Amino acid sequence: MPSTTRIGAPAPVTRTRGVSAPGTTGTTGTTGPAATGAEGIGATGTSAEILGLLLPYCRTTDSAPARAAAFPYQLRRIDSFVRAGEPVVFTLPGFPCKSPNPAKVLGPLPDQGERLSLGFLDALCADIARIHPPGARVVICSDGHVFGDLIRVPDAHIDAYADELRRLIGALSLGHLSVFDLRDVLGAMPHEAKRAHVHRRYAPSLDALRTQVRSADHTLPLYRGITRFLVEDTADFTGTRSALQRECRRRAYGVIQRSRAWGELIAACHPRAVRLSIHPQPYGTPKFGIRLLDTPDAWTTPWHSAALRRTDGTWTLLPRACAERLGRLVHHEGRPSHFEEVPRAGGRAAGTPQAA
Secondary structure, three states, X not given: OOOOOOOOOOOOOOOOOOOXXXXXXXXXXXXXXXXXXXXXXXXXXXXXXXXXXXXXXEOEOOOOOOOHHHOHHHHHHHHHHHHHOOOEEEEEEEOOOOOOOOOOXXXXXXXXXXHHHHHHHHHHHHHHHHHOOOOEEEEEEXXXXXXHHHHOOOHHHHHHHHHHHHHHHHHOOOOOEEEEOHHHHHOXXXXXXXXXXXXXXXXXXXXXXXXXXXXXXXXXXXXXXXXXHHHHHOOOOOOOHHHHHHHHHHHHHHHHHHHHHHHXXXXXXXXXXXXXXXXXEOOOOOOEEEOOOOOOOOOXXXXXXXXXXXXXXXXXXXXXHHHHHHEEEEEEOOEEEEEEEOOOOOOOOOOOOEEO
């Protein structure tokens, strides 16, 4: 598996037993074709080994140990690249933009949380290359423009965030990664027109989505999680709490519609790719949920939080306001980057800025 000593690599033993249960842990399953029954799926041993590198970082709603045989869809996709002698291509929707709530993030641009996450993904691809010489690559499908109006983030901020992701990938020599967004598909079309086009062509109907939410399948916790994030990301609402929750429930349906539309568009542009997801996913579905960093719950991402380096050298993600109480702010290249945890006894006072 990828080295657990790598800076930024999530600890490989955390398992999400439920999308709202923070801190739940479990034991990963034994990997390798003999232990997982991968031969019964028709996959090569190499394909099962590649999947085995992903299993320790699986973000799922299931409680059973993750074994390769539970992921026949992903095994078949990986196997198509292995048999063709080609790099395995993964697509990962996410990295949209920073939360608009200043209590959660350090600013509108990528910071240490994104740097660590990108480094983890690139190193994972490098580990795959040791098993499968053609290697692997991850296409980061930056989806901020898809629902920027619904999450109340200006399109200019979304462009700046995605441009900085591209710059970081080049500056850090992360050669296994690339960024894909609506500009790659629809060019210079106005952002509102892009959103309307994608929604009209690919989004499920609102009635169909409401039916899925009422059926209490995996769409229900997704809907609740997105609603919670929209509430938490709102920093300037002047109405009552109940009015805010009603508005965010309405917007949550739109976010899911657009997210699914984006997924359909990605599938059309990258039809053979193995689909990764930042959200917890049940076994046996086309999406493989993956953790980018250690987090206190199943929903925290680098773009909704700030990175905190603990005194033991490990990293976690926390809302800025929480990280600020635990550590001092560190700057990198002239911008706020992350927090360094300060021991409670002695040392500088928490929150004292320092340069990286």
